[in-house]
Amino acid sequence: MKVLFINPPSPDGTEYIREGRCMQAKSSWTALWTPITLAYCASFLSAAGHDTGIIDCIADKINVEQLIKRTLSFSPDLLVVNTAFPTIKSDIYIASQLKSSCGPPYAALVGLCGTILKEELLEYADNIDFIAVGEPEWLLKDLARALENKLPLRDIGGLIFKDNGRLIINRPQDMTQNNIDDLPFPARDLLPNDRYxxxxxxxxxxxxxxxxxxxxxxxxxxxxxxxxxxxxxxxxxxxxxxxxxxxxxxxxxxxxxxxxxxxxxxxxxxxxxxxxxxxxxxxxxxxxxxxxxxxxxxxxxxxxxxxxxxxxxxxxxxxxxxxxxxxxxxxxxxxxxxxxxxxxxxxxxxxxxxxxxxxxxxxxxxxxxxxxxxxxxxxxxxxxxxxxxxxxxxxxxxxxxxxxxxxxxxxxxxxxxxxxxxxxxxxxxxxxxxxxxxxxxxxxxxxxxxxxxxxxxxxxxxxxxxxxxxxx
Missing domain, CATH: 3.20.20.70 (Aldolase class I)
Structure with missing residues (x-):
């Protein structure tokens, strides 16, 4: 399965940090951070046999039109979009636009917003398929495997999804079972490291x-x-x-x-x-x-x-x-x-x-x-x-x-x-x-x-x- 991870552009060009609980404009730090969770997701899914890519629109100063072109070029089966409270409406709009314009079968949202707001996020977009609640690496690995092999989704902890128009909220993840030493090093080779x-x-x-x-x-x-x-x-x-x-x-x-x-x-x-x-x-x-x-x-x-x-x-x-x-x-x-x-x-x-x-x-x-x-x-x-x-x-x-x-x-x-x-x-x-x-x-x-x-x-x-x- 081809999985593309996206740190989307902000609507007004402001450079934002979206990393775990840290969601704020770059201005307060004067430095742009590596989207390290996306890089972990990419390496973890790559190790599981999936073809992964990352587009950091903030670091590479990519606008929506350029993002659409690069997404079309990658042709993902699953699109994973990073989110943050200060840009949440724009993040979801971009995810929806990419799914409509680029045609990936599935789109997922990750980040603290989904963890906190859960199904409320779906009020902003009808064509988003999945929301990750909690740290996303293990959840996304299970999701990619299930989608590729047409397996049931109900057993994936922390996943929110739609089933024939009906909202399904799975059991929470037991994050104590997520062994962080199972994660490969983040896929920094997919990032523009000279921009951080x-x-x-x-x-x-x-x-x-x-x-x-x-x-x-x-x-x-x-x-x-x-x-x-x-x-x-x-x-x-x-x-x-x-x-x-x-x-x-x-x-x-x-x-x-x-x-x-x-x-x-x-x-x-x-x-x-x-x-x-x-x-x-x-x-x-x-x-x-x-x-x-x-x-x-x-x-x-x-x-x-x-x-x-x-x-x-x-x-x-x-x-x-x-x-x-x-x-x-x-x-x-x-x-x-x-x-x-x-x-x-x-x-x-x-x-x-x-x-x-x-x-x-x-x-x-x-x-x-x-x-x-x-x-x-x-x-x-x-x-x-x-x-x-x-x-x-x-x-x-x-x-x-x-x-x-x-x-x-x-x-x-x-x-x-x-x-x-x-x-x-x-x-x-x-x-x-x-x-x-x-x-x-x-x-x-x-x-x-x-x-x-x-x-x-x-x-x-x-x-x-x-x-x-x-x-x-």
Whole structure:
């Protein structure tokens, strides 16, 4: 069977990241990410004997007309389209248009949208055949096999489909049974790897999966909806083998280790570092983590293994907000984590969320001031989004906090929810203020100039500053 995976263009040309729970414009990161899940799907189905291809319209700057031509040239039997909330209507329209124009027998949607909205997605398009709920690799492998051999579809966990016009919602996937070590390395040979570059240096980088699943209960997070609550660790040697392949075959030596928390199991994280060091791999990488799972020894080992930037899930500097969000961390944890990371010589990116239950102008102000005073080098500021299926989504629905029915507004840069004391507009203004205060400082300008390596990096930084000034 011929299976074509598509990361579709956005309607207005904005470059979007669609990867698991991360669905936002490239502008907030100034770097385009590898669609690593699509690459995993392609390699997994290829290993099962299917002919696979990937078209990343965002990276290759392909419009709909060009996409139709390339799809016709590939002539797929199954079309798989990536989706994200900010572009969901366009994503589904493009999938429908491709099926109508190019004639593949079947079209499927993957991504967090299907996992959360399920059959609601079919309201936007009558000719979409399948929706994947949860991580898609095993589901799509079973689907391709069933379609090719005309087998029943009812036993494929996580699949939503139509049977003679009747909607069928299969049992959920048991993702604890999905052994991530069964996945081959992602099909990077099908991707335009020179388009995924670091914003300041222009060097190639890629996402590299270290594990899936999250056992924590943060009320705003969608991670365990998509990957499950069990933390599934990837084999350490497989991880480092993939790093070696990226360096030797693809000329990539910069990585974003993709997972919910690199230090969720500190011994595991340290073992990955030990193997990188043992093989003497000269790589640079970043990753994210919780603030309550760090220790000095691990951080120094991470630095030695090439960790250059560590993202910390801080969210708020107000304990009440952390508690109502069921974050399970304390202000002391945050302060200690920032200090330990700085002492290890690793740069820090703080991740903050405004508008969570209990947030006020005063608590938000304290969080902004912490970001300015703590010495962290970078920051990402988000608006709380009440995604369906999360506890925050349920609270917001019960309390009447949600101010839109447009699913495309479910975007971390857009405030669509008020809370007990703040309007959605006030929350948006707080986020805009945080970005301006943090990045439009002389200190940040000097830091960016020092890190620039070429002219494209200058324009990337300029675009980022314009994005901040515009309050996007």
């Amino acid at each position: 570059v670091l914003p300041l240096t222009g060097e190639k980088f890629t996402l590299l999966s270290i594990g899936r699943g999250c056992p924590y209960n943060c009320i705003y997070c969608t991670a365990n909806l998509y990957y499950g609550k069990t933390f599934r660790k990837r084999n350490i040697f497989s991880i480092v083998d993939e790093i070696s392949e990226c360096v030797a075959v693809h000329g990539i030596s910069n990585f974003l280790f993709w997972g919910e928390s690199f230090t969720m199991d500190p011994v595991y994280g340290e073992s990955i570092c030990d193997e990188i060091i043992r093989r003497n791999l000269k790589v640079r990488w970043s990753t994210t983590t919780r603030v309550d799972t760090l220790n000095e020894g691990l951080l120094y080992k991470m630095k030695q293994a090439g960790c250059a930037l560590l993202g910390l899930g801080i969210e708020s500097i107000e304990q009440q907000v952390l508690d109502t969000s069921q974050k399970g961390t304390s202000v002391k944890d945050i302060e200690t984590a920032v200090r330990l990371v700085k002492n290890a010589g690793i740069r820090t990116m703080g991740h903050f969320v405004f508008g969570l239950p209990g947030e006020t102008k005063e608590t938000a102000g304290k969080t902004i001031q912490f970001a300015l005073d703590s010495g962290i080098e970078y920051a990402q500021f988000y608006c709380a989004v009440p995604y369906p299926g999360t506890e925050l989504g349920e609270q917001a629905k019960i309390n009447g906090w949600i101010e839109t029915k447009d699913r495309q507004q479910y975007d971390l840069s857009i405030s669509i929810m008020r809370n007990e004391t703040l309007s959605s507009n006030e929350i948006k203004k707080i986020r805009d203020t945080a970005y301006r205060k943090f990045y439009l400082r002389p200190k940040m300008a000097v830091q960016v100039i020092k890190e620039m390596r070429n002219l494209p990096s200058f324009f990337a930084s300029l675009d980022f500053m314009k994005w901040i000034r515009a309050g996007k």
